[in-house]
Amino acid sequence: MAQVVAALAAVVPFVAVAELGRVLLGGGAGAVWGIVWVAVGALGARFVLFFLAGGLTHLADADLQLDLRRRMAFRLGQVPLGWFGSRNSGVVKKALQDDVTAMHHLVAHSLLDLTAGIVTPVAALGYLFWVDWRMALVTLVPVGLGLHFYFRAMAGYGENMVAYDQALGRINGSAVEFVNGIAVVKTFGQSRKAHERFTRAADDFATFFLDWVGGVTKVSAVGQILLSPVVMLLVVLGGGTVFVTSGWLAAADVLPFALLGLGIAAPITTLAHTSEQLRAARLAAAKVAAVLDAETLAAPEMVGADPVDGRVSLRGVHFGYAVDAPVLRGVDLELAPGTVTALVGPSGSGKSTLAKLLPRFFDVTEGSVSVGGVDIRELSAEQLYRRVSFVLQDVQLLRASVADNIRLAVPEAEQSTVERVARAAQIHERILALPRGYDSVIGEDARFSGGEAQRVSIARALLADAPILVLDEATAFADPESESAIQQALSTLVAGRTLLVIAHRLSTVAAADQIAVLNAGVVAELGRHEELLVRQGLYARMWAAHERAGSWQPHTSPLETR
Incomplete structure (x- = not known):
């Protein structure tokens, strides 16, 4: 709730500036100081609530990480010793440390970013539709096109990430094999072949990565350009010029779209980055869950008698x-x-x-x-x-x-x-x-x-x-x-x-x-x-x-x- 109010409060200063411009350009001055104090109050409330919400989620994240690590340590103390034989220490360390840490964004930031990314543009659009619904629709044109290209860029992301992990695993494996076996292969004069295996794995990885990123980059670049402040401003000013010259909109009413229209695209870009981090956090959470779900040795319901001898x-x-x-x-x-x-x-x-x-x-x-x-x-x-x-x-x-x-x-x-x-x-x-x-x-x-x-x-x-x-x-x-x-x-x-x-x-x-x-x-x-x-x-x-x-x-x- 604190983040919702903070996101709404973040829009108020821009609305206040827009209304201040409309008042002054319209020849009025009576309500100027009232608008200023509303903006100042909203700005102060936004900072207080923002830090309050962030502090609460970070405390929750710290509690969750502590609880997960305690539960995992307790679980690892109950699994069969043979469980560790099929996993190296790096796997256990990654689950206990890296994967739990990777969930930090999920708890501490994602809910706040999602809330701000939804509430802020919706509130801004609500105000802009109140000013003039036709001009608000014009403002949404680059946003819609940008989202279209973004979703095209993200198509097949899950499958490509699996292939990326597999390709990275192959290059890591060949690197470890090359380093660990360098003494042997050099002794028998096979260092060239061992190096060729590593080079081939690296080349395969580079080819896959460049093919994937090359296709995604072109499409995502178009989406980012459409959502950029420059394009948003050009659309607002171009549409505003048409509306003003056609008599559909007063010149002063273009100011709210120039101020708030630019801010609509920024939260959407943030949501795109947040979704990627959420995917990574979801993968980490699955690995943590796998450790927490590891089969444990059955413990006796009650401790039995001590063995009588060493037979x-x-x-x-x-x-x-x-x-x-x-x-x-x-x-x-x-x-x-x-x-x-x-x-x-x-x-x-x-x-x-x-x-x-x-x-x-x-x-x-x-x-x-x-x-x-x-x-x-x-x-x-x-x-x-x-x-x-x-x-x-x-x-x-x-x-x-x-x-x-x-x-x-x-x-x-x-x-x-x-x-x-x-x-x-x-x-x-x-x-x-x-x-x-x-x-x-x-x-x-x-x-x-x-x-x-x-x-x-x-x-x-x-x-x-x-x-x-x-x-x-x-x-x-x-x-x-x-x-x-x-x-x-x-x-x-x-x-x-x-x-x-x-x-x-x-x-x-x-x-x-x-x-x-x-x-x-x-x-x-x-x-x-x-x-x-x-x-x-x-x-x-x-x-x-x-x-x-x-x-x-x-x-x-x-x-x-x-």
Whole structure:
């Protein structure tokens, strides 16, 4: 309402000036000061109401952004951990920060702009029709033509924006591919081809964009010219001249059209820009809604009993990322407390998927996963992660101090405890070499290699001290120096725990208590290393291929030091 009154008040000073001119040109002077004071009062009211309306919408926008970010953060705390695996941090950051910010115009400005863009020209036209309806129709001619060309320019905007996003995505993808792979392509003398792929994507994008914008620019330029103040003034003066010379209109009555006719087109141009910003805000709102609608893990209605021990049981486990594409089918597996179970199998057999069900990255579609006799779906997140920890190859460190990264599982841990687990993880000396030691911030004055980051994650797991550990073989891609340090850290970490290992190199799990061989989502074989070799099945063939490849290296596996 404040903006409606403000928009009406914005028209009053122009009406007052027009009426003042009509009075003075008509030879009258009695009502001059009354008209002046009305104009001054309307101008003051307009500024007060305008700032009031703007302040209210900006406060509403701030409240909405805070509420959305809180709700999204809460939602992200409830989604399966696997949800993040299919999305990089940039996607989450964009939703939390950029997309919420993009909605600023929708809340803080769009309603005000739409209100002013409608009320102001309607009020001005109402006054002009009161002065002379025929001249008002003449004034509307360039407005109607300008709107016609504007709508022509915007035809197909939605489809073109989709194509624009896709073309931009292709050029971004080729740029990332080119930058990330430059060392490899230069090594093999293929930098020219890689550069050509990037150049081709850039040229395709430029061709599409120029074709789209070229057609739109010509039509929109005509519309903008028709709505420009110069054209509006020429139409008003030309039409006014005809009307005055024909005796249809007094000369003084042309003044209102010269003053207010120019102001009719400006709000329409504002509405055009506002509609574009509203489209962008609508797209951002859809992305925010997608995060808020993300499927969450079912929480237990009431917290159940604590697991009695570290025994893990998988019974009839079925799982698929899509309903019609099962990854695991009827898996039965028992992990006794304090034992090591290794998952091996061909690529795509479901090893990583099965291991991620235990820390509840996803929920099974059929069957159950239980810890200490309790289905993990009946455990609260706090109960589960007190008992299950994991160390994966893809290490994620937060933009926080090194100490806080280690303290994630136990925020109240004392500094001495943090340093103790860092020593056990073979990373203490490297942290001390940082500019601020344990207070150094990841990404600012603390940058770790892959092996060093892995040891920080091992220190984190040591501090968590969970009795069950899921280990995606952390040394698979480490250099020899890092591998030695990681092996020592893992030897400390795995001692006395129930361990589920995803094995990439068979030699590292030869000493496991049991080896589960997965193939096409089922447990094809189960037993110790020697037993599986005797059976001459899939595991024996994998082991033979492993030895032929010469990948076996005599080193100490952390499993052998338990």
